Amino acid sequence: MSAPSQVSHTVPAPVPIPAPPGVIQRLIAVVGEHNVIREAVQLRTYECDALTSFRASPSVVVLPASTEEVAAVVRIAVEAGMPVVPRGAGTGLSGGALPVPGCVLLGLSRMKRILEVNLDDRWIRVQPGVINLDVSKEISAAGYYYAPDPSSQSVCTIGGNVAENSGGAHCLKYGFTVNHVLGVRLVTASGEVIDLGGPVLDTPGYDLLGVVVGSEGTLGVVTEVVLRILRKPEATRTFFATFPSTDEAGACVSEIIGSGIVPAAIEMMDRLAIKAAVAATGLDWPDVGAALLMDVDGCASEAEHTSAVAVSIARRTGAIEVRVPKNDDERMLMWKGRKSAFAAMGRLAPNYIVQDGVIPRNDIARVLAEIARLSDERGLRVANVFHAGDGNLHPLVLYDAKVPGQERAAEELAGEILRICIRYGGSITGEHGVGADKAPYMAEMFSEADLDTMAKVRCAFDPATTFNPSKVFPTPRLCGDRPGVYRPHATELAGLADRG
Secondary structure, eight states: OOOOOSSOSOOOOOOOOOOOTTHHHHHHHHHOGGGEEOOHHHHGGGSOOSOTTOOOOOSEEEOOOSHHHHHHHHHHHHHHTOOEEEESSSOOSSSTTOOOTTOEEEEOTTOOOEEEEETTTTEEEEOTTSBHHHHHHHHGGGTEEOOOOOTTTTTOBHHHHHHHTOOOTTHHHHOOGGGTEEEEEEEOTTSOEEEEEOSSSOOSSOOHHHHHTTSTTSSOEEEEEEEEOEEOOSEEEEEEEEESSHHHHHHHHHHHHHTTOOOSEEEEEEHHHHHHHHHHHOOOOOOOSEEEEEEEEESHHHHHHHHHHHHHHHHHTTOSEEEOOSSHHHHHHHHHHHHTHHHHGGGTOSEEEEOOOBOOGGGHHHHHHHHHHHHHHHTOOEEEEEEGGGTBOOEEEEEOTTSTTHHHHHHHHHHHHHHHHHHTTOBSOSSSOOTTTSGGGHHHHSOHHHHHHHHHHHHHHOTTOOBSTTSSSSSOOGGGGSTTSOOOOHHHHHHHHHHO
16 A cells, blocks of 8 residues: 555645746757656656645756766756756655756656676665665675665665665664765766765765765765675574553663664554554554564674573563564564555555654653653644664654644644754754755754854855755755845745745
8 A cells, every 4th residue: 555645635736937948959959858848747746755745846857867968957957047956766755856946857767777786895886766675686696785774765766865864774783874875976066077985985085975965955966876785694683572652662772772782673663553554464463552673683693692682671671572583574574564654554544744853762752752742732643653773753643634724733743743852952854854844943953053054065066056945944045145046936935934
């Protein structure tokens, strides 16, 4: 079953702003007739990403197949004064790939070739449209894999992962996308092609590569990525433990990490999330207050010992039941239940908003209690399924858009959850990005000086704010305020103001 729309009410079709004269023909000359999409009905496909509460129409969608074509398209857009919005698979949950009126939307889905594999030095070079899971499939037979594993890894692209610095369940031990990107090829705002980093563990000079990873398409267009790959661990041990409530489950997580164990993954689900997963997959999970799903890996003796210690901690901290899969098929079925959780919410409500806040791990129980209190006060259910090991929450606010006022109430509740995360010293995003959705909250997390410093970095790469304008920052800043450069269209800013 596919995931329900985060906001599925009827949205009037945005009217595309026509491209300046001559631009369409110039773009066709670069990428071909079939790779320039400009009819209004075809453009509707690209009006939003997986966050459907914002919609805007690009003037044109261009589908390049090479770095050279991307560079040529960028030069044409800059000469025409058109903003450029890069887009991968459109699976993002923060509105990062949302078009801005009058833009060239640069769809990178055709750039899906694996260019080079070097097992001796443990890296792989890919185009940005390569699907995350396909990287591991390419090298699996040789005993290697790519570690970052978003729940959407069967459909999301490496380019999108780089833009958002995506995470996943197993990033607790192995790190986020930024820890696995060795180099990128980048098309700049002037249409130049530069290489940052490369197939080595470190390069001299400023860490511009680290700045680009997680920049959400605001600094340039990534057209190639060199990824670090890992040997598969000798053994992986998994257990599934149930608890009376999230209090006991949270205490178990804290004690496991505090004991010195570094799990490959440790995920928590509350009662609503468990109920949804069971409905979607048919798993025989019980109706309990919370559950933990944990992986440990390494050499066989280490995995066995570490898993046994973790299981004993789970029992000591109040586990009702601990299940250990008998074989890899059972293990994968457990993980299927976890990874289906977002889509499974459609079994509980026609609509949801998912947030992506981060909190200190020791505060999990307290924050979940506050979320439960808000849920009761607002009369809206909130399901929680998240990366417990690093405190990366994914609260899902369930509602029915057909009920007057529920959509607005859900948006306000989602915003209050982000404010709770900030108050506990956390973050408004762990892996989904800021995009358009969370831009209004940046000023609550960062000072004016912080935001100005970030904007100066952006301006150094892209003085005219050509790339993905109106994303990440709550208002146009610095170079975006200077006369003669692109300013976000009134319709896009109205959406942000209304959301804040």
